[in-house]
Amino acid sequence: MPLPRLFAAAAATVALALPAAAFDMSAMTDAERADFGEEVRAYLLENPQVIIDAVNLLEQQQAMAQVEADLNMVSDNADAIFDDGFSFVGGNPDGDITLVEFLDYKCGYCKRAHTEVAKLLETDGNIRLIVKEFPILGEQSLLASRFAISTLIVEGADAYEAVNDALMTSNGELSVPVMARVASTLGLDADAIVAGMDSDEVTNRIAQTRALAQELQITGTPTFVMHDEMLRGYLPYDQLMMMVDEKRG
Structure with missing residues (x-):
């Protein structure tokens, strides 16, 4: 998986762990968004396991979605x-x-x-x-x-x-x-x-x-x-x- 997608997946994992009120990007200023991005990047660099966990979760979700899609396609074309x-x-x-x-x-x-x-x-x-x-x-x-x-x-x-x-x-x-x-x-x-x-x-x-x-x-x-x-x-x-x-x- 390309590096930008790795960071994106991990950042999403970090974001999901935050309370909704604490992660309202639309309410942030440009400076606050930039600061948040730097904090996430620093956190991920210090905790690379988060990236691995996020990628594993994403791949698991994609595999499950493919299995479900295959089941439907086989049923539809039996x-x-x-x-x-x-x-x-x-x-x-x-x-x-x-x-x-x-x-x-x-x-x-x-x-x-x-x-x-x-x-x-x-x-x-x-x-x-x-x-x-x-x-x-x-x-x-x-x-x-x-x-x-x-x-x-x-x-x-x-x-x-x-x-x-x-x-x-x-x-x-x-x-x-x-x-x-x-x-x-x-x-x-x-x-x-x-x-x-x-x-x-x-x-x-x-x-x-x-x-x-x-x-x-x-x-x-x-x-x-x-x-x-x-x-x-x-x-x-x-x-x-x-x-x-x-x-x-």
């Missing part, structure tokens, strides 16, 4: 998040816990999260996974999402899951020829998948997910939604499992 009718659904479709992931195939943290989520699904057989294709890291990201969505449309959920895993575990270039070879290796109709990449349906699905991400104020990947809670950023298996346990109560 149908689009959990039942859009086109996103891949894996794990246990009837699971009691639903985990939604917004991902990008060129995102390093998404690749790390892929392993953690796979471990979660393997360990806990009662997780419903929804994958939201959210390409934000350039042309290769967009091509990969188009290829994956086209695979889902042309070949179905099992094929999508295999392609998703292959793309997430790949560290190389995600060009159309490379992905077509991956599909062929998996025994899929690569030509049909490539032909469908630029279809209106694929374009519309990506556009809808981007619009949803904007509504949820998602600007990075991976981002997760677990029931009513939004989890922004990479989470290891242990933390995901702990949150699952919390949701089950």
Whole structure:
């Protein structure tokens, strides 16, 4: 936090500790305001812990406000998040816990999260996974999402899951020829998948997910939604499992 904001937050804390009658800035003269400012500055320099306490309080309040805002955004967009009718659904479709992931195939943290989520699904057989294709890291990201969505449309959920895993575990270039070879290796109709990449349906699905991400104020990947809670950023298996346990109560 910039130094002026540190002083402002701490000064506000000092001011709140004063009786209302003792802190009426509008009743002060310019000279009195200047003197007050100098006194506050001197006090803060002599008692730097006040600054730390004020900043911690401010950050706590901001975090609580973000959590509340996230809860409201998830509630307002629940149908689009959990039942859009086109996103891949894996794990246990009837699971009691639903985990939604917004991902990008060129995102390093998404690749790390892929392993953690796979471990979660393997360990806990009662997780419903929804994958939201959210390409934000350039042309290769967009091509990969188009290829994956086209695979889902042309070949179905099992094929999508295999392609998703292959793309997430790949560290190389995600060009159309490379992905077509991956599909062929998996025994899929690569030509049909490539032909469908630029279809209106694929374009519309990506556009809808981007619009949803904007509504949820998602600007990075991976981002997760677990029931009513939004989890922004990479989470290891242990933390995901702990949150699952919390949701089950």
